[in-house]
Each structure stands twice: as structure tokens, then as C-alpha cells.
Amino acid sequence: MAGILDLVNEANDIKKIKPSDYKALADEIREFLIGNISKTGGHLASNLGTVELTMALHLYLDFPADKLVWDVGHQAYTHKLLTGRKKEFSSLRTYEGLSGFPKRKESDCDSLDTGHSSTSLSAAMGMVQARDIRGGKEKIVAVIGDGALSGGMAFEALNNAAELKSNLIIILNDNKMSISENVGGMANYLGKLRTGDKYINLKQTVEKALNNVPGIGHIIADKVRKSKDSLKRLVIPGMLFEDMGLTYIGPIDGHNLNELSTALLSASKAKKAVLIHVITKKGRGYKPAEKNPSYFHGVDAFDIKTGKNSKVKKGITYTEIFSDTILELGEKYDNLTAITAAMPSGTGLNKFKQKYPERFFDVGIAEEHAVTFAAGLALGGMKPVVAVYSTFLQRAYDQIVHDVALSSLPVIFAVDRAGIVGNDGETHQGIFDVAFLSHIPNLTVMAPKNGAELKQMLIFAYEQNGPVAIRYPRGKAYEGLADHNEPIVYGKSEIIFQSNIDGKKKNAHKNRILLLAAGSMVETGVEIRDILTREGREVTLVNIRFIAPMDTELLTDMAASHGIWVTLEENIKHGGYGEGVAAYLFEKNLRNIKLLNISLPNQFIEQGDVNVLKDKLGFDAVSLTNRIKEFASEI
Numbered sequence: 001m002a003g004i005l006d007l008v009n010e011a012n013d014i015k016k017i018k019p020s021d022y023k024a025l026a027d028e029i030r031e032f033l034i035g036n037i038s039k040t041g042g043h044l045a046s047n048l049g050t051v052e053l054t055m056a057l058h059l060y061l062d063f064p065a066d067k068l069v070w071d072v073g074h075q076a077y078t079h080k081l082l083t084g085r086k087k088e089f090s091s092l093r094t095y096e097g098l099s100g101f102p103k104r105k106e107s108d109c110d111s112l113d114t115g116h117s118s119t120s121l122s123a124a125m126g127m128v129q130a131r132d133i134r135g136g137k138e139k140i141v142a143v144i145g146d147g148a149l150s151g152g153m154a155f156e157a158l159n160n161a162a163e164l165k166s167n168l169i170i171i172l173n174d175n176k177m178s179i180s181e182n183v184g185g186m187a188n189y190l191g192k193l194r195t196g197d198k199y200i201n202l203k204q205t206v207e208k209a210l211n212n213v214p215g216i217g218h219i220i221a222d223k224v225r226k227s228k229d230s231l232k233r234l235v236i237p238g239m240l241f242e243d244m245g246l247t248y249i250g251p252i253d254g255h256n257l258n259e260l261s262t263a264l265l266s267a268s269k270a271k272k273a274v275l276i277h278v279i280t281k282k283g284r285g286y287k288p289a290e291k292n293p294s295y296f297h298g299v300d301a302f303d304i305k306t307g308k309n310s311k312v313k314k315g316i317t318y319t320e321i322f323s324d325t326i327l328e329l330g331e332k333y334d335n336l337t338a339i340t341a342a343m344p345s346g347t348g349l350n351k352f353k354q355k356y357p358e359r360f361f362d363v364g365i366a367e368e369h370a371v372t373f374a375a376g377l378a379l380g381g382m383k384p385v386v387a388v389y390s391t392f393l394q395r396a397y398d399q400i401v402h403d404v405a406l407s408s409l410p411v412i413f414a415v416d417r418a419g420i421v422g423n424d425g426e427t428h429q430g431i432f433d434v435a436f437l438s439h440i441p442n443l444t445v446m447a448p449k450n451g452a453e454l455k456q457m458l459i460f461a462y463e464q465n466g467p468v469a470i471r472y473p474r475g476k477a478y479e480g481l482a483d484h485n486e487p488i489v490y491g492k493s494e495i496i497f498q499s500n501i502d503g504k505k506k507n508a509h510k511n512r513i514l515l516l517a518a519g520s521m522v523e524t525g526v527e528i529r530d531i532l533t534r535e536g537r538e539v540t541l542v543n544i545r546f547i548a549p550m551d552t553e554l555l556t557d558m559a560a561s562h563g564i565w566v567t568l569e570e571n572i573k574h575g576g577y578g579e580g581v582a583a584y585l586f587e588k589n590l591r592n593i594k595l596l597n598i599s600l601p602n603q604f605i606e607q608g609d610v611n612v613l614k615d616k617l618g619f620d621a622v623s624l625t626n627r628i629k630e631f632a633s634e635i
């Protein structure tokens with residue numbers, strides 16, 4: 001029997017149902033989310049917390065004319081359900097399926113493509129100014145979480161919001177959580193607001209009290225009402241926002257449709273930025289997620305009854321190796337400090353946090369600050385490790401250049417999720433870090449061939465006096481080549497399999513293949529070398545270890561004995577290692593060497609299972625071997 005959600009989905013408009021059905025709709029949405037995400041995986045807790053909020057927004061806004069801007073956008077599943085995308089939900093975060101984030105190409109009700117935190121206010125403000133220039137009438141609302149509000153961009157936008165002369169509604173969705181517990185001064189401030197009285201009631205209470213004062217009471221009330229500031233100083237809880245030129249409304253119950261609708265209506269009248277502070281519960285409606293919203297922030301498929309992950313664990317991950325190694329280094333060196341930008345769990349710093357709380361820093365969703373904070377720690381004699389996802393490190397480019405590399409400070413960047421990450425799609429693929437790191441002077445950029453070498457590299461990085469970035473992929477660590485563990489020498493590669501360069505075969509040199517593999521591509525290189533060797537080709541496989549500085553000594557040696565070079569890297573082509581090798585060959589006038597640069601295409605890579613994406617990109621060992629054979633046959 002079609003449920004209310006189906007009615008809304010067909011009508012593509014929540015306004016078509018009766019208010020008496022709202023509660024049932026919310027229940028149906030929650031049941032649908034839990035049922036589907038238990039199969040596909042995804043961001044469950046945040047979405048369970050924003051069901052009523054999203055419904056209220058859809059009752060207030062008229063899509064697609066009005067604009068709703070989600071921050072991060074991981075909590076927009078209900079928005080997608082209310083805008084006709086219910087039937088695609090089983091394809092959530094899969095290749096060519098529904099994105100886990102707002103996507104304008106998916107729906108004209110998605111106003112901004114998001115995935116990275118703290119962008120909503122800036123974008124919404126731009127939309128407001130554009131509306132005013134056009135003389136438009138559309139409503140514009142941004143929804144930002146308390147975690148995202150800890151991001152620098154959000155503060156930059158709030159600072160600028162005072163300039164607005166027309167309506168922007170900012171919904172602050174406060175559930176006390178980022179991925180882990182939210183941190184910082186703003187989190188504390190919001191905590192005070194949460195426990196404070198509601199502004200609307202408080203203001204009326206004060207005015208009523210003053211009016212009851214015999215004689216002069218109503219005069220004071222009148223004065224106070226007229227002199228807004230003193231009233232606000234006296235009663236308003238959201239002083240910080242008010243003093244910044246916004247109007248603050250709240251805190252209100254983010255699960256109460258009436259309160260939400262009243263606040264939206266009240267806010268819509270203001271010709272300025274209005275911040276509505278809503279209190280929600282992350283994970284609401286599913287006990288395991290309510291109890292552990294951090295675990296259920298981003299989940300794989302799970303058993304609804306137990307809440308347990310249905311995925312069978314297949315070996316240790318790079319993140320777990322990082323986590324254990326940092327713990328060992330922390331034990332050995334009391335100047336080792338660890339920093340995360342609101343992702344202690346995802347980056348594997350939870351154990352370090354437990355054991356060395358005084359040397360652990362969660363700075364909130366603030367990658368820029370994290371890097372320069374690390375520079376400060378290094379200047380103070382510490383050895384800071386910034387654990388961060390490749391994609392989020394993009395935020396801190398200038399801090400790396402200007403605050404760390406310029407002074408060659410001993411900061412270690414543990415760049416996790418480097419390469420194709422899969423289901424989070426374009427906004428999360430870790431494919432740009434080699435391009436934006438490897439050209440920075442003084443910065444060493446490394447990539448381990450397997451889990452054991454990640455440990456070796458972290459220990460090696462600790463012993464360096466300058467900044468080192470180590471990039472490694474999401475997921476299970478490669479366990480092959482365990483017997484290849486020669487000590488790391490600065491700037492030097494590791495020859496894994498050396499072909500017989502003394503062979504007397506005709507044109508041996510010309511046809512001998514050199515595979516220069518970086519990080520995760522060494523594993524692929526082993527498979528490629530096996531196939532080619534079985535077919536009688538002479539192949540040397542090198543684990544380059546150092547993306548920067550390049551091991552030019554090795555390249556010079558190999559030029560004398562290998563005529564076909566292939567670089568293998570899991571990052572975009574431009575600014576990659578392969579382009580560096582091409583430049584080297586050109587500068588050295590080594591025209592007889594034929595170079596095939598195998599990297600990811602210079603494009604955004606959509607969502608999907610990592611292996612599916614690699615197949616589609618022809619990035620699997622067999623496809624790459626065929627490309628190499630075709631290239632070699634043309635010579």
C-alpha cells in the first residue's frame with residue numbers, strides 16, 4: 001500500500017499532504033532511511049537527525065525557485081526523498097547512482113554541490129547578493145551543522161553577513177556532534193545557548209515583568225523595547241551572533257514542526273541575515289545510532305537488529321597501521337604530537353588521544369588552522385603529525401607552503417584516503433595531493449608500497465628535520481612484498497625486480513621495460529610485471545618511495561639499460577610524478593627513452609566502488625598491461 005512518502009514523492013511536494021500526516025511521514029522517512037542505509041551504507045545518524053527540519057524547510061520553501069543550501073550535504077537524504085528521488089535510493093553512493101551529497105546535475109532542487117564542510121554560508125550569501133542585483137524574490141536558506149560552524153570559512157562568512165541588507169536564513173543544526181563530539185569555543189558557546197531560555201519567550205517574559213512594575217514599569221519596558229540593544233544585552237541568548245549583526249532566534253526544538261515553522265516565518269520578515277538555532281538529536285529514531293552517533297555517522301551495510309557492521313573485515317588497513325605506529329612513536333618520543341581536524345576516528349588517532357591526551361589536538365573542522373598550529377608546535381620543539389584526508393588537505397595549501405615548507409619545519413603530514421576513495425565521489429577522491437604537494441620546496445613527499453613500508457616511512461619521517469608528507473590509500477593495506485624491506489635512504493628508490501640487463505638479446509636495451517611505480521601502484525606493478533615477464537618481456541619494477549625529491553640518480557642509471565619507461569601513479573596526471581620524469585628526460589636530452597605516463601585522468605572522478613571505478617578507468621592490472629604492450633609495440 002502506497003505510504004505517505006510515496007504520495008509526497010509522486011507529488012514531488014510535501015505541501016500536498018495534510019498536517020495530520022506529518023508525524024506519520026517523519027516516521028516513514030526514518031524507517032525508509034534505516035532500511036535502505038542498512039543495505040547500501042551511508043551517512044545515517046546525521047540524516048536521522050534532520051528529518052523534521054527538512055520537512056519544515058520543504059513546507060516553507062517552494063522548489064526549485066527557492067534555494068536550500070546544505071553544508072557538507074551528507075545530511076540531505078530526506079531532502080532527496082522529498083524531491084522525487086525515492087526510487088533511486090537503492091543506488092545511493094554507487095557508480096552512476098544517487099550521490100550521497102547534493103548534486104545540481106541530479107535535481108534542480110539541489111542548489112550547490114557540496115561534500116566539504118563550511119561552504120554553505122559563503123555560497124548562500126553569494127546567491128543572496130545575486131538575487132538582489134537581479135531584483136529576485138526567491139527565499140534562500142542555508143543549513144549548517146555545529147561541526148561545520150567550526151570551519152574557518154563559516155566564520156569568514158558570518159563576519160561578512162553583517163553587510164547583508166536582505167533576507168538570508170541560516171539554520172544552525174546543533175546536535176552537539178561533529179563526526180565525534182564537537183569541540184572548541186563555539187561548541188561551548190552553543191552549549192550555553194542550548195541550556196539557555198528561548199529568546200522569543202524570554203523577551204516577552206522580560207517585557208511582561210517590566211510592565212507589571214507599578215508606575216514606571218511600562219515606561220522602562222517601552223524604553224527597553226525601543227532601545228533594542230539594551231534589551232538584547234539584557235535577555236538575548238545569541239549575543240555573539242547579534243553583536244555580529246545577525247538576528248538570532250532560538251534555541252528551538254529541531255524536531256518540532258510547529259516551532260520550526262514559527263521561527264522560519266518570523267525570520268522571513270527580516271531584511272538581514274537571521275540565524276535560527278535548532279537543537280536536534282543525531283541518530284534520532286534508531287537506538288544504536290542515538291547511543292553512538294559517531295559510529296553511525298558514516299556506516300557500511302549493517303544489521304538493523306544489532307546495529308553491527310555486516311561487512312567482513314578483510315585484514316588491517318593503512319589507517320590502522322598509522323594508528324599503531326603513531327602510538328609506538330608517541331611512546332618512544334615525548335615530543336611527538338598528533339593533530340586532527342575533527343576526524344580522530346577516520347584518521348586513526350583515537351588510540352593516541354586516549355593514551356596521550358596532552359599531546360593530542362582536535363582543532364575542529366579547521367584544516368588551515370591545523371597546519372599552521374602544527375608549525376607552531378614544531379617551532380616550540382615538538383614533532384607534530386597532522387593526520388588528514390587527502391581531499392581535506394586541499395584546504396590548507398597556503399599554510400603548507402607559507403607556514404611549514406618556507407621555514408622547513410619538521411611537520412609530518414599523514415595523508416590518508418590518498419587515491420580513489422570510492423563511494424563519496426568527486427568531492428572526496430584523494431587525487432590532487434601529489435599535484436599540490438610535490439612542487440613545494442623543502443617538502444618531501446613519500447608513498448609506501450605496502451602496510452609495512454608505511455610504518456617504515458612514518459619512523460623515517462620522524463627522524464627528518466624538515467616537513468614530510470606520506471600519502472596512503474583508504475582501506476586494506478597491501479601485504480605483498482613483505483620480504484622487500486631494505487632500509488629507507490633519503491631520496492632513494494627501491495628496486496623490487498631487476499631484469500637481466502646483461503642479456504645478449506638483440507635490441508635488449510631498446511625493448512627492456514622500466515616500471516616506475518608509486519605507492520599503491522607498486523602492487524599493480526607486480527601484477528603487470530608478472531604478465532609481461534610470462535610473455536617473455538624483460539621488465540624492471542621500481543618502488544619509487546619518494547615522489548619528491550625524484551631519484552634522478554636511479555633514472556640516470558636506468559637510462560643506459562631500459563628503453564621503455566612506464567610511470568604508474570594513483571593521482572591526476574598534471575603535476576604528477578610522471579610529468580616530472582618526462583621533464584627529466586627532456587632536460588637530459590634522453591630522446592631514445594620512450595615514456596608512457598600512467599596516471600588518473602585530469603578529471604573529477606565520480607562515486608562508486610573503488611574496483612568498479614578502476615575498471616571503468618582501465619586502471620586495473622590487465623588493462624594497464626595491454627596499454628603498455630600496445631605502447632611498446634609501436635616503438
Ligand SMILES: Cc1ncc(C[n+]2csc(CCOP(=O)(O)OP(=O)(O)O)c2C)c(N)n1
Nearest residue numbers: 046115116117145146147148177178179342
Ligand atoms: C573540509 C572538511 N573537513 C572534514 C570533513 C569531514 N566531515 C564530514 S561531516 C563532518 C562533521 C560535520 O558535523 P556537523 O556539521 O555538525 O554535521 P552533523 O553530521 O552533526 O549533522 C566532518 C568533519 C569535511 N566534509 N570537509
Ligand SMILES: CC(=O)[C@@H](O)[C@H](O)COP(=O)(O)O
Nearest residue numbers: 072074115298346417424474
Ligand atoms: C561526509 C564526510 O566528509 C565524511 O563523513 C567522509 O564521508 C568520511 O569518509 P570515510 O568513510 O573515508 O572515513
Ligand SMILES: [Mg+2]
Nearest residue numbers: 145146147177
Ligand atoms: Mg553536528
